[in-house]
Amino acid sequence: MALLKFFKVASLPGSLEADAFYYVENGTYAESYLTNAAGEARSIGNSAMINTLISEALAGLPSAGAPVLFVADIAARDALEPTLDQAVFVLVQDASADPTVTSGAALYAWNPATTTWLKVAEYESMDVTLTWDAIQGKPTSTPAQIDTAVSQAHSHANKATLDKFSESGGLLRFNGSPIPAEWTGTNW
Numbered sequence: 001m002a003l004l005k006f007f008k009v010a011s012l013p014g015s016l017e018a019d020a021f022y023y024v025e026n027g028t029y030a031e032s033y034l035t036n037a038a039g040e041a042r043s044i045g046n047s048a049m050i051n052t053l054i055s056e057a058l059a060g061l062p063s064a065g066a067p068v069l070f071v072a073d074i075a076a077r078d079a080l081e082p083t084l085d086q087a088v089f090v091l092v093q094d095a096s097a098d099p100t101v102t103s104g105a106a107l108y109a110w111n112p113a114t115t116t117w118l119k120v121a122e123y124e125s126m127d128v129t130l131t132w133d134a135i136q137g138k139p140t141s142t143p144a145q146i147d148t149a150v151s152q153a154h155s156h157a158n159k160a161t162l163d164k165f166s167e168s169g170g171l172l173r174f175n176g177s178p179i180p181a182e183w184t185g186t187n188w
Contacts, residue, residue, distance in 0.1 A: 016041055029053075054120060066109070074098055077108060077117070084110050095122070 005020040012024050012031075018039040024031040033041040066087040071077050074097035077090050088110045092098075095106035104124040108117045132143055139146065156162075164175045171178040 012041070015039075054118075080110075081115070084112060086112055089120070090117075 003019065005017055006023070007017075007020060008023045008025070010025055012022060012033060016022070016033075016035050016039045018035055018037050020035045020039075022033040022035070022041070024033070032044040034044060035041050066089050068089045068091060069080065070091050071080070071093070073094045074092055077092050080088075080090065090108045090110065092106050092108060094104075095101040096103050098106060098119065100119060101122055104122060106119055106123065107121045109120050110117055132138065141149070166173045166176070173179060
């Protein structure tokens with residue numbers, strides 16, 4: 001079991017220690033990060049803080065409403081910047097090029113006053129429904145026929161011998177008897 005080291009810092013260091021907790025003072029808020037054995041940080045969220053930060057950032061956007069644009073990736077979002085003269089929301093289908101996004105889509109707000117993007121939300125791409133009829137190149141058998149075939153396919157030349165292996169009381173057994181840790185032959 002690894003020991004956990006605690007650090008209270010003004011900003012997150014460029015090189016992080018493994019198995020550590022970092023408490024980072026950030027104005028009126030504090031951020032916290034937990035590192036794994038490789039020294040990779042995972043931020044620990046605080047919903048109230050995050051919602052307040054988003055609300056403050058969105059309050060700086062014009063109140064007249066902003067259009068929503070849809071783009072494929074971060075490069076396409078960034079390519080919009082020279083043409084933007086008002087606040088817009090951009091839904092990026094694949095936002096994985098943003099280092100703060102692991103996978104999936106993200107919604108960004110463009111603030112023309114600061115010429116910056118604000119990530120508003122992330123969406124994991126988990127809305128896929130797969131049905132048997134939608135599979136291309138599938139077997140001509142029905143799922144029930146496949147299940148039946150699989151349940152009957154567990155037969156082989158040494159099945160009778162393998163069926164004699166079992167586990168009981170934390171011990172591997174052969175024909176009901178514990179198997180010793182070492183043996184010199186097959187006459188257990």
